[in-house]
Amino acid sequence: MKKDKGAMLMDRLAGGDERAMAELVDRWQKPICAYICRFLGCHGEDAEDLAQEVFLRVWRQRHRWKARTKFSTWLFTIVANLCRNRQRDAGRRPQLLAVQSESCRDSALAVEAGPGRDPHALAEAAELGRHVRRAVAELPPRQREAFLLRRFAGLSYREIADILGVSPQAVDSLLVRARRFLVEKTQDSVSDGVQRGERR
């Protein structure tokens, strides 16, 4: 069976190849930070600190890792566990953390949109973004995990099932419920946005 790229990098890492670690970080830092941000509702330095801890655990376990599962599944098991632990330790619901740093995210959205963009459209996009992020933060934890693993890690139902310790059918159910919840919570904003996109 052909090894996936992550497995090959882990082999090199076990051999002490520092460049393999740098390659792992470059490949996975963005989806890991994205998952952490949306799961915990934290941002910036907090998310990066936790992401760094993920990579340190990869390093510490490099000799114990066996290619029985896909590397991304193993990696996001570490990410999901750390996030659960952090949330439990913090004892706060993520939507409170999300609200605290809304302004910096809106600024990031404005920068992302680029200059010359219609300010009315920018404001609408920012508003929709807030609705969506709040809705994700309000998802029950299991649904949030399934949704974010699918969205950012791109894992299959089977892989998500392995991480969550449930069946693939249960993952399907979690995702159906998560999407229904998100649509209901953002119904007006998302639908209007879709219709405006069609009219343009």
Next chain:
Amino acid sequence: MMNCDEVRNQLGNWYDGEVDPKVASRMARHLATCRECAASIDQWRRIDEFVGRGLPEPDLAGDVLAAIRRECSPVVPWWVRIAATVVVSVALGSLAGVATTRAAEGPIIPSTEDVTMGALDASFGPDAMVGIDHLAIQLSQAAE
């Protein structure tokens, strides 16, 4: 041709690429003609798009490698380093002193009497001839 109920039952699976390719193809044909089913997909795409916006652009490689190097080379407190230096210096000094004293005393050579007595003990044992040879060799070495 699939109907809306059949499509809605598997819409999530289709969206996530979890359906058989033949079924996926039939569903795609339905979605191309059914605005209502297609609207659900559009809503999910929009949500996915906005979930992915405004996220950080991390650059962690340097920090991660620095943290790994720190783990591999633990920091030793300054007072431990000084104490270790003192202990090693004293030990080296002691060794140097012993070496100097021994050099002044000269090499240790057994006396003729010691050699003779040792060989005589050996001679009156079962291997008398071996003992005499042994005595001769040792006496000649002592004379040198």
